[in-house]
Amino acid sequence: MTQAQIQHIFQQRYNHNIWKQFLGQAFLNARYYQSLKSYPALIKMLLMKHFKLGYILLDEEGIERQVAIYEVVLAKGIVLERNRLG
Numbered sequence: 001m002t003q004a005q006i007q008h009i010f011q012q013r014y015n016h017n018i019w020k021q022f023l024g025q026a027f028l029n030a031r032y033y034q035s036l037k038s039y040p041a042l043i044k045m046l047l048m049k050h051f052k053l054g055y056i057l058l059d060e061e062g063i064e065r066q067v068a069i070y071e072v073v074l075a076k077g078i079v080l081e082r083n084r085l086g
Helices: 003-011 016-026
Strands: 030-036 047-060 063-074
Touching: 003 016, 016 030
Parallel strands: none
Antiparallel strands: 030 047, 047 063
């Protein structure tokens, strides 16, 4: 994938299928599944939808680590730039 293609992905509106493809190409050890993940009540006020899509398996000098991949839809009135800590 070229730098221009990657820039295009980051500049356009979010598309689940395009990002899934991008992550699969960028991280060969990406594993996907779709299951709902429950969150504490406070966070539910911030999110309309929340899915755990899968994980990326990283191998750092023989130590395997999983980086989770989540997709979230923020609740109305939540401004990401203002609510980063949440």
